[in-house]
Amino acid sequence: MKALDRATANGILYTDQYELTMAQLYFRMGIHERVAQFDHFFRTYPDYGAHQAGYCINAGLAWLLDWMQQAHFRDQDIDLMRGMRDRAGGPVFHEDFLSWLRHDADFACLSLRAIPEGRVVHPDEPLTVVYGPLAMAQLLETALLNLLNYQILVATKAARIYEAGRGRPLLEFGARRAQAEGANAGTRAALIGGADFSSNAGISHVLGYPPKGTHAHSMVQAFMALGEGELGAFRAYAEVYPDDCLLLVDTINTLESGLPNAIKVFEELRAKGHRPVGIRLDSGDQAYLSIQAAKMLDGAGFPDTQIVLSSDLDELVIWQIVTQIEQEAPRYGVDADALINRLVFGVGTRLITSWGDPALDGVYKLVSVYDRGKWQPAIKISDTPGKTLNPGYKNVWRLYDRRGKATADLLALPDEDPRTMPLIHLRHPSDATQSRSLSQDDISSIEPLLVEVMAEGRLLVDTPGIEAMRERRRQDVELLDPGVRRLVKPRVYHVSLTQQLWDLKQQLIGAAR
């Protein structure tokens, strides 16, 4: 895309057309400045088919805030809108509305509360809450969903892959299989969720993480075509990168060519006082090959070299490989723990696409309108009870049990504080027959999750660095019950309503019917 076109495509018109037609309608009806509140939440955890998430990792907020602060109606945007025609040939957008957009419409009128990036989050709880004039709050919808949904999806997948890899380094390699420039958001989310580094150079530099990468099969092929062979390619690599020498050993044959050649070059490096870094396996049976590689590298006196695995990995594949190594390595005289502790996982396609479930069902719903001096909670009823909205302005509290593990997230009305309730009644969001009660004795602590991040366009908090978000994620995941962390068929975490919020919801459902 040309640079000028990019400014249009990624600016304030980076939105669905209906946000603009609704905004004009609100303007025309004189209700565009009524104050409204929208909740961003997702309804279900990613479900990858054979397995499913038991928690998600929140991500994306800082980039949404950046976009909100940059996006505004430029003359070019107004001209494009002015040029649109309805079916009778008249203008879709009228001059008074366009003038208002050009001069009065930006996101500096909006306020946001949000759960910080890196935190564990669950379905049906507001992750980001937007309030402000109806037209602009509506106009934010598409960009908000676009910028938040995907980063939550990838941060969640990264957290799962990191869990499967038992904390061994995880590299994000997915740029070539991402949705074009969505790759950059994917890299950022992967870093928040569990990746230690990424191959994607530009965005890694922007985020302060050195990009990682060594060489591809094509380097070996090029040397072969020039008559030099794999050993020549490896020697050249070692010459140029004597202290970063990590060799891809499967271009010809891993065990018969790649590994013997790599070990030869490693010995030459050692003789010159350098420490070789390791090898990468990008094909074949990676449990078997990594055991054989470890055996050969150990035998040559390189027990500290890394073994990087790549090629269509995801959390289940990594889990299987690690489990198989544990079982099989001893049969070959290889120490399984030592081998696992030298593994590094490079994950591309299946991380950046959230393979198995490539979209988070995050939505942005009107939950309240300020009218006649008070908030009027809004509801949308669905034939599927779980899809009926939790109405109104809400707080989200996380309750920790006596072990210190998170036991439930509780949605409450703004004047309720579960910390002062002797007995906390937790209602299932839609099933009237399901509830439980917790006394303060059952609880070690209670924490509010939503933070005020923006007041009428002004940032209230400094954007934390990626490292702080990673640390939050590590802490929050540690505070989950092991059953919730399980990769396959995890235990269901409770997101509940207070009795008062439940009552309000039932009352609105009754009134709407």
Next chain:
Amino acid sequence: MKALDRATANGILYTDQYELTMAQLYFRMGIHERVAQFDHFFRTYPDYGAHQAGYCINAGLAWLLDWMQQAHFRDQDIDLMRGMRDRAGGPVFHEDFLSWLRHDADFACLSLRAIPEGRVVHPDEPLTVVYGPLAMAQLLETALLNLLNYQILVATKAARIYEAGRGRPLLEFGARRAQAEGANAGTRAALIGGADFSSNAGISHVLGYPPKGTHAHSMVQAFMALGEGELGAFRAYAEVYPDDCLLLVDTINTLESGLPNAIKVFEELRAKGHRPVGIRLDSGDQAYLSIQAAKMLDGAGFPDTQIVLSSDLDELVIWQIVTQIEQEAPRYGVDADALINRLVFGVGTRLITSWGDPALDGVYKLVSVYDRGKWQPAIKISDTPGKTLNPGYKNVWRLYDRRGKATADLLALPDEDPRTMPLIHLRHPSDATQSRSLSQDDISSIEPLLVEVMAEGRLLVDTPGIEAMRERRRQDVELLDPGVRRLVKPRVYHVSLTQQLWDLKQQLIGAAR
């Protein structure tokens, strides 16, 4: 992301780190300006699990060419690379290489041949062929794969969805579920592949297609919260958009509330001389509801109004809905063909994510290096015979049978022209036992597919508009055998090698082993 950061993240460092480390290695070895050729191709059609593609639609090239013409090493990029340290604390990139990058390295040294966007393409055939100095041709890899793979994936999905909808209008609605700014590439590819319009406003304007959209549930909810109800919301919409009135009727209850209210408003519009456009159904049993909606709209004298269906549609869902309408509509006294002819499909998540297979396995492989006065074909052997490269500089020819239908794509050496061969021998790319022969009598025409698009950075062809690409796609899909067009278990289209190319491949495999 901040604007300055975006310039870094989307500029020439929009690449995997290993492209940079390999480029430095080629520079250090003095082979960075050896001329090499890389092929971009995919190995398998998208496989959506329960169904799979029988053809793909090529897309993405123009944006790749734009990127190549803009990307260059700025001082900021060089500084970021200069700051990188190896494990011994030394610089990863050395000053001579950085100086070369800053002053001599851009993509103006590269030449490209490509199959035009919008054309039907198949596995294992080069879609884009890059040749030029080894270092820069290598450096292009990540961006090329990132920019082409995704657009091919979505154009292909769009073509399938369009087929399922029997040519009825298809709207792309996926911005909120895309990988952040990848949404724009998704919209473009969807338009090339089969979507008629998109909801994504900015990129639609850039591409010259008016964005489409009316209103969301939130508009009805807002009016309800303000005490006005659904009818009030519809009336407001009709007042503001009397000639573009398309109403979403499922916020409360489609048949009992939404449709009666919409019909009331349509009657009011008609009385004022306006023609209502139609309704949108975003939930429920969309075959049943569209039959009932048609019946009600017909009964009220609005047989020409559109019925827009949205909500988790894809090619199989649309195929089922259309098939069911054919079977069920007559039982309710509704003309099935007339109903199908008023349908419009709005497809979001499952189009923009290519639901079921969210990544194309497109690769970029070194196939030849120019050395000692001639092209040295390069090969990479795989244990999976189908993954062994088709080596060297190749042309791609499409053969049409006597019905005028495409019967095979043929990869040939540059000095071969199947138009002059009395008998064309078509070899399976990897299975020695499979081949067939065609005489010129069996063939109605033979067409070369690759076009020279760039010579040393200079564009050789004007970039066609999206409409021309759409027209190519329509023509090429028409020229496929119906079995290849089938949505489920399509017939396998032949991509074959000439005898000479087969012989070269076998010779290289033998030499490498």
